[in-house]
Structures are given as structure tokens and as C-alpha cells.
Amino acid sequence: MTEPFYLDRSFQDVFNKLEDGIFIADDSGYALWVNETSVKQIGSPLEEIIGKHVTELESREMFTPSVTNLVLDKREAVSSIQTSQNRKLLASGYLVPMEAQRDYVLVHVKDITDMVRSSLQLEKAESVINFYVEELKKTKEDHKLTETEDSELIGKSKKFMEMKQLIKTTAQVDATLLIQGETGVGKSVIAKNIHETSERKDRPFIPLNCSAIPAALLESELFGYKKGAFTGANAKGKKGIVQEAEGGTLFLDEIGDLPLELQPKLLQLMQEKLYIPVGSSSVETTDIRIITATNSDLSAMVAEGRFREDLYYRLNVISVEVPSLRERFEDIPLFVHHYMEIYNKKYNRSCILSNEAMECFQNYEWPGNIRELENVIERAVITSSTDLIVAEELPDKLKIYEEKSPSRYVPDMEKQSLPSYLEDVEKQAIIKAFQKNGSSRKAADALGITQSAFMRRVKKYNLALQKSLSNSDSVH
Ligand SMILES: Nc1ncnc2c1ncn2[C@@H]1O[C@H](COP(=O)(O)OP(=O)(O)OP(=O)(O)O)[C@@H](O)[C@H]1O
Incomplete structure (x- = not known):
């Protein structure tokens, strides 16, 4: 039998304003008073709750487990995650000792369904992130697998060591360099190595393969264009790679494929450090180091009139011959x-x-x-x-x-x-x-x-x- 329970009206008002549930039971486990939130959390009318034992409420699946029972068993404060109407509730029960009357149990119930859901979503998001981080690591490793470490130039043969010594010296001076050698000997790797050991190493290294870009587009690729320069051009204009390489190194691979009509413009860039973007009337200045490479015989091309002699000499200030594999x-x-x-x-x-x-x-x-x-x-x-x-x-x-x-x-x-x-x-x-x-x-x-x-x-x-x-x- 429950004894009459008196809760001051002002306390009732305060408790009823709370967004968390308040559930009060006597020291035998009979429900004495619940606030409005608690009624909603339990999902049953007040008259089906008050005066009922918590074990009965639990068996009618109003909530489970009963924190009141746990508090009464242990005679101390207990917190537990309850389930009620498919929602997750954090229920914290306290034994309230009374001097004149019997003790009672006060349970504070917070709905944490959304928190749990977001933490699950967070967990899911974390595992997705972890998955991508791992994938990224693998991709990086794979990338490393095929791309030789920049500073690592493999080779101990006499011919290669001599060449390595030469590139070590030339890396320090800002001179123009022509790298010559058969296909696949490592000309690009060497160009990058020179850049990375030079004073320009903290600035960009921009490679461009002259044979990979149609002759008609090469000039705008190199020097960029101003808006409206030609039909089909980006309305805002476009930066050229000479500008992108500012302060760093521009590596022009397969320089033998540079069209004859562009050769004077490259010569002007090398001699005077000047260029004019396509469709522009103003001259731009630049500070870049130019390294070129070829597997063609440029001197033969000069003799045949397919490459400008003045440009050839300008490019060839320092020449690096990369030995073929059969020579090493x-x-x-x-x-x-x-x-x-x-x-x-x-x-x-x-x-x-x-x-x-x-x-x-x-x-x-x-x-x-x-x-x-x-x-x-x-x-x-x-x-x-x-x-x-x-x-x-x-x-x-x-x-x-x-x-x-x-x-x-x-x-x-x-x-x-x-x-x-x-x-x-x-x-x-x-x-x-x-x-x-x-x-x-x-x-x-x-x-x-x-x-x-x-x-x-x-x-x-x-x-x-x-x-x-x-x-x-x-x-x-
Ligand atoms: N000394 C070296 N040490 C380690 N790897 C090298 C070395 N030289 C070349 N390689 C590797 O050989 C491959 C070919 O090198 P690279 O592309 O630089 O040759 P290339 O001479 O520029 O060729 P192409 O003339 O066809 O452009 C690359 O995978 C590169 O990592």
C-alpha cells in the first residue's frame, strides 16, 4: 500500500517544466509521482502509472530495466540506460532519505536517443574516414612504388657517377641545362633531382612535355592567354605554366618537338626573361630556371633547319648526357x-x-x-x-x-x-x-x-x- 505523497505545488511546477523526466517511487517501489515529461517518456496515462509497482510497469514494457529496483537493491545511486518506446533513456536514480517519513527514490530520466544516434553516426563517419585514410595510405605507398624517391638516383657505375657529379654542381648554379639521352634513361627524374637540390627547391617544379600538346595550343599552355583571346577560350583568361613556375623551375621535355614558330618566343623568354600572353599587348617578366630534355639529336635537327641554331646554343649552356642502361x-x-x-x-x-x-x-x-x-x-x-x-x-x-x-x-x-x-x-x-x-x-x-x-x-x-x-x- 502506498502512503499519501505530498510534493509542494511549486516543486511540481518546476519539475513539470523540465525537459527531462522525474519519477518518484516509495521505498517499496510503488510509483508516487511523475512529471509530465515522464508520462510522455513512459507513453501511458498517469492513472496507469501512479500507485503501480515498478516491477509491474516494467513487465508491461513501459520501461526496462527499472532503475528504482536497482537503487532499492543496492541502497545507493545507480545510473542505467533504459529503453522505452524504442527510445534510449539515461536514468539516474537516487535514494532520498527522509527523517519523519519513509525514504523514497527519485529517478531523473534524460532522453539520449538523438545523442546515441549522432554518436553512432559519428562512429560510422569515423570508420568511413579511417577507411579512406587507409586507402589513401595504400595509394601513397603504391605511388611511391612506381615513382622513385625524388632524391634517390640509383646507380654506382663510373659513367653514372660522373654524370651525378656534374648535376650536383649544376644544381647550385642557376644555369640553363639541356639533358640528353635515350628514352627511359631517367631524364625527367634527373631534372626533378636538380630542381630539388637547387636553391629554387621551395618554389614550383613544372614539367611540360612539348610533344604531348598540339602545336596550336602549346603557346597558350606556356604563356597563358588574356580573356577573349580566341574562340573557345576560357572567358576569364588562363595562367600559363611559365607564370605557374614563377620563382621555380620549368622543365620542357621533348624540346625537339617545339614548333619552329614558337622557338623565337622561347628564346626571348630565356634571354630577356620576357613573354607576352596570347591575345595580350603587354609584356610580362618572369624569374624561372629552364631545364630542357630531348632524346632527339638536336644538332642534326639544327643542320636540317628543323631547330633554330641560336636557341640550341642558348639551351645548351650546360649539357648533361645521361648514359643508356647498356652503357652502365x-x-x-x-x-x-x-x-x-x-x-x-x-x-x-x-x-x-x-x-x-x-x-x-x-x-x-x-x-x-x-x-x-x-x-x-x-x-x-x-x-x-x-x-x-x-x-x-x-x-x-x-x-x-x-x-x-x-x-x-x-x-x-x-x-x-x-x-x-x-x-x-x-x-x-x-x-x-x-x-x-x-x-x-x-x-x-x-x-x-x-x-x-x-x-x-x-x-x-x-x-x-x-x-x-x-x-x-x-x-x-
Ligand atoms: N637513376 C634512376 N634511379 C631510379 N630510377 C630511375 C632512374 N632513372 C630512371 N628511373 C626510373 O625510370 C623510369 C623512366 O625515367 P624517366 O621518365 O625520367 O625517363 P626519361 O628519360 O625522361 O624518358 P622519356 O625520354 O621517355 O621521357 C621512371 O620510372 C624512373 O623513376
Whole structure:
């Protein structure tokens, strides 16, 4: 039985104005008084609440769990998340001790549905953000995989070291530079390296491939245009890359493809640091360093009247000849290791080249130079059926080599440590013995080691062994 409960009228008014629910029960758990918000939260008329035991209200699914019961059980303040009418409520119950009367329980109930929803949305948003951050990291890594680190110029051969010394010196002086060399030797990488080691390194490096842009558009691409310069032009006009490169370096690749009619304008830019945007009558000044590159024979083009002589001499203040890969064959293993590491990581493999395959790399002429070598390695890592890439798996063009010609392959102990070189040799021996003998026991016999020693090494190097290239039985 509930005793009559008296709550001062002014308290009732205050409690009824609250946006949070107030629920008062006696010390046996019978509801004595609730404010208007609480009635709405419970979702039942007042007469179905007052005088009822909280266990009954709970069993009629007006709310669950009952915080009043929890307070009465523990005889201390309790907070709990309640569910009522599919909403989430934070209910905090307090035992209020009374001197003259029986104690009672006061429960303060805050609707936190929207907060929970936004925190869930926040969680979701966070997980989406995390997903994109991870994807971005991966993309960055992939990007790093194919783009050599700017400052990293691979090569230790004498020819390459001499060239490196020259570019180191020229980076410091602000002179115009012409980089010459076959396709894929690294002219663009060198231009960027020069910029990044020069005093202009904090300003933009803007590359433009003269052969990639139609001759008619090249002038506006270089110098920009004023509004209304020609039909189809952007109404506001457009900045040229000369302006974008201000203070930095403009790298003009394939300069041999610069149309004859534009050549005087480039000469004016180089000599007087002046240019006129298309459709403009005013002359602009600029402060940029110009580096150009070509794989054409510019002096022959001059002789044939296809390139202006004065511009040729102006461009060629300092000339850097980048050696072809066949002129620096000692560097081939460095590039092989470099790209093998990159593509093993990218395709989750642990491939190595057999000595014969490395010989093929060393004996091939590489007309496409480093770019071609990179492509061959990527293809081999993708297509090789075992971790040992053998000569037979290489493209036909590489397989044509004189069996009897002395090998040019000398392991580079500066790039590869002795233990890592010996590991490569051991891996090769294991893979080959298995391919030849078809079982781990016979392969171990052939190598003069026990079968368990053989298997230990297979495990150590994580090798996926196959009997032959066409046989897919693997050891594990
Ligand atoms: N010394 C080097 N060290 C590391 N990577 C290099 C080096 N030289 C070239 N590469 C790589 O070789 C590839 C070709 O280089 P790059 O594009 O600079 O050649 P290029 O001479 O400018 O070619 P093209 O004449 O066809 O424009 C790139 O992937 C580049 O990262």
C-alpha cells in the first residue's frame, strides 16, 4: 500500500517544466509521482502509472530495466540506460532519505536517443574516414612504388657517377641545362633531382612535355592567354605554366618537338626573361630556371633547319648526357633489386632472379632503358609460377644470348650484403633441386642435407615450391 505523497505545488511546477523526466517511487517501489515529461517518456496515462509497482510497469514494457529496483537493491545511486518506446533513456536514480517519513527514490530520466544516434553516426563517419585514410595510405605507398624517391638516383657505375657529379654542381648554379639521352634513361627524374637540390627547391617544379600538346595550343599552355583571346577560350583568361613556375623551375621535355614558330618566343623568354600572353599587348617578366630534355639529336635537327641554331646554343649552356642502361650494365643488378623489392611488395610475392635470368638482363641491350627493365620485372613477378624467376620465363627478346659468352653478372656487395646474397643463392639451390627432383626427400639428398633441414629452409624463406613450371603440386 502506498502512503499519501505530498510534493509542494511549486516543486511540481518546476519539475513539470523540465525537459527531462522525474519519477518518484516509495521505498517499496510503488510509483508516487511523475512529471509530465515522464508520462510522455513512459507513453501511458498517469492513472496507469501512479500507485503501480515498478516491477509491474516494467513487465508491461513501459520501461526496462527499472532503475528504482536497482537503487532499492543496492541502497545507493545507480545510473542505467533504459529503453522505452524504442527510445534510449539515461536514468539516474537516487535514494532520498527522509527523517519523519519513509525514504523514497527519485529517478531523473534524460532522453539520449538523438545523442546515441549522432554518436553512432559519428562512429560510422569515423570508420568511413579511417577507411579512406587507409586507402589513401595504400595509394601513397603504391605511388611511391612506381615513382622513385625524388632524391634517390640509383646507380654506382663510373659513367653514372660522373654524370651525378656534374648535376650536383649544376644544381647550385642557376644555369640553363639541356639533358640528353635515350628514352627511359631517367631524364625527367634527373631534372626533378636538380630542381630539388637547387636553391629554387621551395618554389614550383613544372614539367611540360612539348610533344604531348598540339602545336596550336602549346603557346597558350606556356604563356597563358588574356580573356577573349580566341574562340573557345576560357572567358576569364588562363595562367600559363611559365607564370605557374614563377620563382621555380620549368622543365620542357621533348624540346625537339617545339614548333619552329614558337622557338623565337622561347628564346626571348630565356634571354630577356620576357613573354607576352596570347591575345595580350603587354609584356610580362618572369624569374624561372629552364631545364630542357630531348632524346632527339638536336644538332642534326639544327643542320636540317628543323631547330633554330641560336636557341640550341642558348639551351645548351650546360649539357648533361645521361648514359643508356647498356652503357652502365654494372647498374643493372641495382635496378633489378630495386624493382624486385617494389613489385614483390606490391604483389605480395618473394621472387628472386636466377643467375641465368640475371645474365639475360645483363646481356640484353635495353632500348627502352630503365622504363623497359621496370616493366619486364613487374611482368615477371606477376607471371612467375615459382619464387625463382628463371630465364625461360623471361620475354623472348631477353632470352637471345650467347650461352658461352662470359657472364657480366657480378653481385654488387654494396647494394646487397653478403648474407642476403648467400640467402639468394640458397633459395635458388632449394627451388632448383625441388624442381629437378620432384620431392623434398630427393631434393634434400641431391643437396646433401637432411629432409628436415631442407624443409626448415623452405619454411624460413616461405617458398612455394613446384615440381616444374607446369606442375602445380606445391610443398605447402
Ligand atoms: N637513376 C634512376 N634511379 C631510379 N630510377 C630511375 C632512374 N632513372 C630512371 N628511373 C626510373 O625510370 C623510369 C623512366 O625515367 P624517366 O621518365 O625520367 O625517363 P626519361 O628519360 O625522361 O624518358 P622519356 O625520354 O621517355 O621521357 C621512371 O620510372 C624512373 O623513376
